[in-house]
Amino acid sequence: MRRILFEKTGNGIWISHLDLMRILQRAFRRSGILLKHTQGFNPHAFVSLALPLSVGTASRCELLDFELAESEAAVDTASLPERLNAALPDGIHCVLGYDGGRKLKELTHLQVEVRLEYDQGVPVGAVDAIDGLFHGETLVVEKRSKNGPVEQDILPMVKTITVSTEDENTVLLSAVICAQNPSLNPDLLAKAVGTHLPDFAPDFAKSMRIEMLTQDGTPFR
Structure with a gap:
């Protein structure tokens, strides 16, 4: 198994998971790099993302796992980011390529940043109020699930x-x-502010993944 670390920023944040998979596979083809595929009438490439990213969320730590065809065995994984970047659109940028990597079950946490933007300036008292909100005993937020809206206390996941x-x-x-197990969408941090502190609800919010982490806080690679 080989792995590539890449960023999803700028206009790239609006690319859906399925479209991103198509774009990445197309970049391999355009770069003349053959991916390994399953056998049968409808072959699929051996490619997967560590954690699918919500549309609208930026990231500097996305991970793509893949396997190359046997004819590509001599290809140096470290050389792939430069080759792929030449075939990728703005907003998708490969940073690092390497062989192997840690198992997905070792990925336990995400370092994230959420920016709350106020058109008329940060309201007086907002920082203290928001800090208190996230350091209380509970913080229930409505989230979407496969079975419809559900309420969840998000503090145990922070x-x-x-x-x-x-x-x-x-x-x-x-x-x-x-x-993962459980996972928290960083967008819910901004939603919590808007729900419980309406006077300090931001005009706009932006979320970004900064790093994937293991249980001991080291970067997941």
Whole structure:
């Protein structure tokens, strides 16, 4: 198994999971790199993403696992990012290629940043109020599920969080949250503010994955 670390930023955040998979596979073809495929009447490439990313969320730590065809055995994985970047659209950028990597079950947390933007400037008292919200005993937020809307206490899935003023119009939430079993969508951090602190609801919110982490806090690679 081989792995590539890539970023999804700018206009790339609006690319859906399925479209992203198509784009990445097309980049391999355009670069003249043959992926390994399943056998049968409808072959599929051996490619997968560590954790699918919600549309609208940026990331600097996406991971693509893949296998190359036997004819590509001599290809150096470290050389692939440069080749793939020449065939990828703006907003999708490969950073690092390597062989092997840790097992997905070792991925436990995500380091994320959520920016709360206020058109008229950060309201007085917003930082203290938001900080108190995330350091209370419970924080119930409505989320979508396959069976419809459900309410969930998200605080058990927030390992650490700091709240600060990034500039006169932006409050920055820097958090480490659960990545899987259970997982927390970082967009729910902004939703929690809008739900429980309507006077400090942002005009716009942006989420970004900064790093995937193991249980001991080291980067998942």
